[in-house]
């Protein structure tokens with residue numbers, strides 16, 4: 438499979454997974470595993486960038502997190518599941534990239550100042566915290582991934598990854614005799630395709646015509662018999678640069694429905710408003726029954742406004758049109774009570790979590806199986822990352838024989 442059909446994404450092991458993770462991230466990962474060659478990893482080093490003082494929560498969450506991944510339907514036969522720190526190539530690439538990354542690029546990443554302010558209780562004026570988007574860059578570039586499924590808040594990080602990849606290719610992609618090698622690769626396309634390639638290339642370089650660039654890339658993609666080196670040369674040459682050693686990744690925006698927390702805010706462990714994927718059914722029921730509603734509905738006879746009620750946001754995710762209509766009418770006319778209104782949500786959440794809980798229990802009973810899955814995943818990830826690092830070291834002139 439071409440590298441561009443590959444996705445990479447990571448998740449920090451910082452506690453129990455909840456419905457927010459499920460709807461915001463995991464459902465998307467499960468879907469993508471069928472369409473892309475997927476690499477999903479436990480970002481334990483990333484967790485260290487903020488919770489370096491007490492690492493116990495990391496160790497306690499790693500295996501549980503993978504159990505939950507498997508329970509929601511990530512299939513180790515399709516997706517590669519692994520742990521970041523078991524693939525030391527991430528660290529090596531991070532270090533090498535750190536040499537060419539201007540400090541200003543990292544200081545400008547919006548999450549840097551935001552997070553420092555948000556997590557004001559922790560001392561985040563560390564080297565690791567500043568560099569964490571670069572570590573994320575290494576996570577992605579290690580696999581030459583074409584796409585990174587992320588939320589809106591992470592798009593700036595992918596943008597940084599693109600800039601760093603471009604800078605790397607610019608600095609180290611110029612092997613001696615590059616132009617001649619690129620031209621020889623063009624000739625190998627055959628007369629007709631070579632002419633087409635050259636025309637499209639000129640069109641792109643002269644006018645910035647993105648469609649021409651896409652067409653030329655498709656032309657290269659469609660030819661299965663080109664060697665990897667020639668392929669990289671042809672791609673790099675298209676954009677007027679050198680060999681593309683580290684391709685630029687693209688964000689794959691998760692158009693996920695956001696589950697609110699029980700209080701209507703974002704669902705998050707630190708707000709104490711979560712329903713975890715392993716929650717007991719009785720607890721799920723109790724949490725939903727006691728969650729707040731539109732404060733204007735003091736008495737059963739007071740009409741309410743679903744727009745001011747966190748329960749409505751659950752209906753938006755879990756209920757069909759009929760039920761939604763019933764809520765809208767019943768709430769505004771005080772025709773239904775809040776407990777009545779919550780019942781379809783309670784039923785839907787319980788129904789959703791039941792098979793997840795069952796599968797999760799199965800994996801919890803057999804941790805050796807989970808460890809074996811991870812061992813295999815780590816090995817597979819490492820094979821890919823090792824190859825990338827060989828290319829990287831060679832391009833940088835770090836191979837001494």
Ligand code: TRP
Pocket residue numbers: 445446447448449480483572573576577585586587591
């Ligand atoms: N930074 C992400 C987060 O905090 C996790 C992450 C680490 C990641 N490395 C990644 C996501 C690589 C996508 C790709 O949620």
Ligand code: SF4
Pocket residue numbers: 730731734741742743746747748749764767768769773774775776778779
């Ligand atoms: Fe919220 Fe439903 Fe009560 Fe209206 S009836 S306030 S939507 S819980």
